[in-house]
Every structure is written in structure tokens, then in C-alpha cells.
Amino acid sequence: MTDLLTPMLSRTWDSERSWSLAAYRDKDGYRGLHAALSMSPADLIGLVKDSGLRGRGGAGFPTGMKWDFIPKDDGKPHYLVVNADESEPGTCKDIPLMMASPHQLVEGVVIASYAIKATHAFIYVRGEVASVYRRVLAAVREAYDAGYVGNDILGSGYSLEIVVHAGAGAYICGEETALLDSLEGYRGQPRLRPPFPAIAGLYGSPTVINNVESIASVPVVVLNGADWFKSMGTEKSAGATIYSLSGHVQNPGQYEAPLGITLRQLLEMSGGVREGHELKFWTPGGSSTPLLTAEHLDVPLDYEGVGAAGSMLGTKALQVFDETVCVLRCVLRWTQFYAHESCGKCTPCREGTWWLVQALARLEAGDGTEEDLDKLLDLCDNILGRAFCALGDGATSPITSSIKYFREEYVAHFVNGGCPFDRAASTLFASDLLASGAAL
Incomplete structure (x- = not known):
């Protein structure tokens, strides 16, 4: 593994008007599409599988394998859906990518759609980030005008329509089946699986759902080859x-x-x-x-x-x-987010996240006891693996891990009768100080 930074997805970010079609073409933009259209869909899927590209949305599932799950010659329409609903606290890679180089994503969408024989693709963007929505939409229009999207792309006989959809701003729509419900006009809530989206996804048809970075990585894989991609990273985590x-x-x-x-x-x-x-x-x-x-x-x-x-x-x-940050206060803020964003479909998450907030708030205020700390862990244990989707599990992760490494800090709160940290010394509490009118 090299220890050098690797400008692959970010190779155009320092260009003037990097988001434009001209800037993207100057850095080999859409050359991968030309190469892909000269291959059969099966060979293209094989190339992506051989590259070792894994999903960049969190789970790390092999991208080519996910594409290969789509039924062959089933007579149904196939769909590609790009999950661009980035909204987890701290996660901020897809939005910069779409702002700086939206054509990287658009080219990947066309290649991936061709591979799974889809004639319609959807890019589901978080609607609250209006600037990103407008930029991706403009890039798609540029691609239509240039012949990279639409009818008979580059004279290949392959046609594709791309829809850029703005969500209403719900964290749960980052869960792939909740995203599908939202696209269909329903309330965004996770679906029971099976059937999985590859068999019955959008509008009941075979659907591939990939993260922005996963799809944006495809053009460079096609252009440079599987061996080039595997030369970076590790044996099981390539690129x-x-x-x-x-x-x-x-x-x-x-x-x-x-x-x-x-x-x-x-x-x-x-x-x-x-x-x-x-x-x-x-x-x-x-x-x-x-x-x-x-x-x-x-x-x-x-x-x-x-x-x-x-x-x-x-x-x-x-x-x-x-070291200025109170880990309990930090975890409380994250848990408040998850409680607010729970869709309410299942009891463990709907009720459990609310109770997690109550327990953490009591402990953070210095009103808790050792019994409350044990009860907090018990709550986490009752949510973990029992929620309808991964939101409930994710809400427990920072709690259980922080208690594992910083239990004495939790104890210090109820021993001292309050938070032992100086709020003025940490940027974590900046909004609290502003709200109270205190000087930073």
C-alpha cells in the first residue's frame, strides 16, 4: 500500500470550474463510458467484480456482485438508484464530490445502468442541500446535450433517462428501501426483506442501489482496469x-x-x-x-x-x-439526532432511542447513578439486532463503545453532581454558549 494521496475521484477538484463538462473532459472525462459501451454488459460486470470495488456507502458490499444479482432476461424493467441522501453527522464526502465533480457521478451512472441493462436511473439527492441538487441537475442536462445521456448514447444503440430527485430531508431515507418508498411517493420507511431490491425494488422491479462514491468510482475502474485499481489499497479492500x-x-x-x-x-x-x-x-x-x-x-x-x-x-x-470534549455530552447529542430521525415504524427504535436520550440526559446533568448506567447498557442490548433497520443499531454504537473506553467519565458526572468539563474550553459547546449569550 502506498502512503501517498491518490487523486482519482478528486482529480478535477483543483480545475477552474471543476464542475463543468469542459473541465471534466480535460481530465479524461467520459473516456470510461466510451470503453464501457464497447464491452458487453456481462463483461463489464465481470471487470467491476475483478477490480474488488466495494460499496462506499458503509457496508462495503462488493459492487460488481450486487450488479450481478439482477435477474438476466427476465422481461422486467431494471432500475439504477443512486443514494445521494448523505445526512449522518460527520459524513461529508458525497456532497463535496457532487459539488466539485458531478460529471464523475453522471458518467458512472450511465456505465452502471448499461451494465445492468437499465433504461432509467434515479439520483436521490438530499433536498435540503439545494446547491448540490442544482449542480447535479445541471450536469445531467449538460450530459444530455453532449449525447452522453438520452437516446442512442454515442451511437451505441443504448438509451438511458436520468432523473434527479430531491428528497424532503429525512435521515431514514438513507436506508435503501426507505429511499425506494420515498421515490415512489410514500412515507420513507424501511421495507421488510426479502424480497431484496435486486429482485423487487423500485416499482416492484429489479433495482440496484449504490452510494454516490461507489458509482463515481466506476469510470476510473473501467478506464484503467481491474489490476490498476487493485494495485492500491489492501488485498480485501482494494482501491x-x-x-x-x-x-x-x-x-x-x-x-x-x-x-x-x-x-x-x-x-x-x-x-x-x-x-x-x-x-x-x-x-x-x-x-x-x-x-x-x-x-x-x-x-x-x-x-x-x-x-x-x-x-x-x-x-x-x-x-x-x-481532551476538552466531554464524551457523554457528545454521545448525547448524537443520540438526540437518532431519536429525532427514527421513522417510528418499529418499537425497539421508536421507543428505545427516546429512552436512551432520557438516560443520557440524566447522567450528563449529574443526576444519574450506577444503576442508570447499567440500565443504559441494558437498553442498548434490547435495541441491538431487534430494530427493523440499522438506525437502531447505529444509535447504540457510540453509547456502548464510549462506556467501554470512558466509563470513569460517565461515573464522574454523578459523583461530581454535573459535567466535569469546562464548556468554554471546547468547541463542542459553542452553540450552547451562543444560545445563552455568553462570549466565546
Whole structure:
């Protein structure tokens, strides 16, 4: 594994008007599409499978294998749906990608649709991010005008229609079957599986649902080949990916690097933790993944390495927190988000997340006891694996992991009768101070 940053998805980001078709073409844009249309759909799927490309939305499922699940010659319409409803706290890779290089996504959509023999594709964008919606929509229109989308694409005989759909701003619609219900005009709630979307997805037809980064990675795989892609990353986690570094770091931002790089290496590239402070805890894949600490700085950031450390790579949202942060207060804020965003379909999540907030708030205020701490863990145990979708499980992850590594900090709250941290010393509490009129 190389330790160098790898501009693959981000190769056009430093171009003037990087979002334009002209800028994208200057950096080999749509050359992958030309190559893909010269192949059979079966060979194209085989290429993506051979590359080892895994889904970049969190689960890490092999992309080519997901495409191959679509029934062959079943006589039904096939659909491609791109999940661009990025909304988990700390996750911020797909939105920058779509803002800086929307044509990277559009080209991937056309190639993927051709591979699964879809004639209609949908890009489901979080409607609250209106600037992203407008940019993707403009890129799709440019692609239509240039002959990359529409009827008889590049004279190949293949035709595709792309719809850019703006969601109403619900975290649950990041769950793929809830997204399908939303697209069909229903309330966004997860579906019972089986049947899986590959058999009965959008409008009851075979459907592939992929994350933005997964689809945007396809053009470079097709253009450069499977062996080139596998030359980066690790044996089981091939290629490069976008790591979102945020929080108490000198230079937060998007860092595209091979899978298997470590947080220590990324911190060296980003200038390290903010001056005068030290790392306390961090998330490897967004707020729904178990926390890690400074002892995990050298864990390889790939699916296997992070899994072995007791967490999940997820969306590669690396949120870094220094010693000024109260871990209990941080976890409480995340849990309030999950309780608010629960769709309410199943009892463990609907009721469980509400009770998690009550227990955490009591503990954070210094009114809890050791019994409350045990009850909090019991609540998590009753939610984990019993919710209809992964939202409930994700809500428990930061709680159980933070108690595992920082139990004494939880205890300090009810021993001291309140939070032992100075709110003025941490940016985590900035909004509290502003609300109270205090000076920062």
C-alpha cells in the first residue's frame, strides 16, 4: 500500500470550474463510458467484480456482485438508484464530490445502468442541500446535450433517462428501501426483506442501489482496469477512497487515499490535532460507528482492519475529538439526532432511542447513578439486532463503545453532581454558549 494521496475521484477538484463538462473532459472525462459501451454488459460486470470495488456507502458490499444479482432476461424493467441522501453527522464526502465533480457521478451512472441493462436511473439527492441538487441537475442536462445521456448514447444503440430527485430531508431515507418508498411517493420507511431490491425494488422491479462514491468510482475502474485499481489499497479492500477528516484537526477536509492508510498518517498530512491538544477519541465511519481512541491510531483504515478493532469503516467519516470534549455530552447529542430521525415504524427504535436520550440526559446533568448506567447498557442490548433497520443499531454504537473506553467519565458526572468539563474550553459547546449569550 502506498502512503501517498491518490487523486482519482478528486482529480478535477483543483480545475477552474471543476464542475463543468469542459473541465471534466480535460481530465479524461467520459473516456470510461466510451470503453464501457464497447464491452458487453456481462463483461463489464465481470471487470467491476475483478477490480474488488466495494460499496462506499458503509457496508462495503462488493459492487460488481450486487450488479450481478439482477435477474438476466427476465422481461422486467431494471432500475439504477443512486443514494445521494448523505445526512449522518460527520459524513461529508458525497456532497463535496457532487459539488466539485458531478460529471464523475453522471458518467458512472450511465456505465452502471448499461451494465445492468437499465433504461432509467434515479439520483436521490438530499433536498435540503439545494446547491448540490442544482449542480447535479445541471450536469445531467449538460450530459444530455453532449449525447452522453438520452437516446442512442454515442451511437451505441443504448438509451438511458436520468432523473434527479430531491428528497424532503429525512435521515431514514438513507436506508435503501426507505429511499425506494420515498421515490415512489410514500412515507420513507424501511421495507421488510426479502424480497431484496435486486429482485423487487423500485416499482416492484429489479433495482440496484449504490452510494454516490461507489458509482463515481466506476469510470476510473473501467478506464484503467481491474489490476490498476487493485494495485492500491489492501488485498480485501482494494482501491482508494475519500476520507472525511473533521473536528479538532489543523486542516480538516477530504483526503483521497488508498484503503488501509491509518489515522496517524492522515493526521500527519493534515497538520495533526489542533495545537496544544491531544487526541481523545474519534469515529472511523460516522457517528453510528463505535468510537475508537488514541490507542487505535495505527489501525488500518480498511474494512477488515477497523472491523478487527471493534468498529466499522462505514462512510470513512473521521471525526476527531481532543481532551476538552466531554464524551457523554457528545454521545448525547448524537443520540438526540437518532431519536429525532427514527421513522417510528418499529418499537425497539421508536421507543428505545427516546429512552436512551432520557438516560443520557440524566447522567450528563449529574443526576444519574450506577444503576442508570447499567440500565443504559441494558437498553442498548434490547435495541441491538431487534430494530427493523440499522438506525437502531447505529444509535447504540457510540453509547456502548464510549462506556467501554470512558466509563470513569460517565461515573464522574454523578459523583461530581454535573459535567466535569469546562464548556468554554471546547468547541463542542459553542452553540450552547451562543444560545445563552455568553462570549466565546
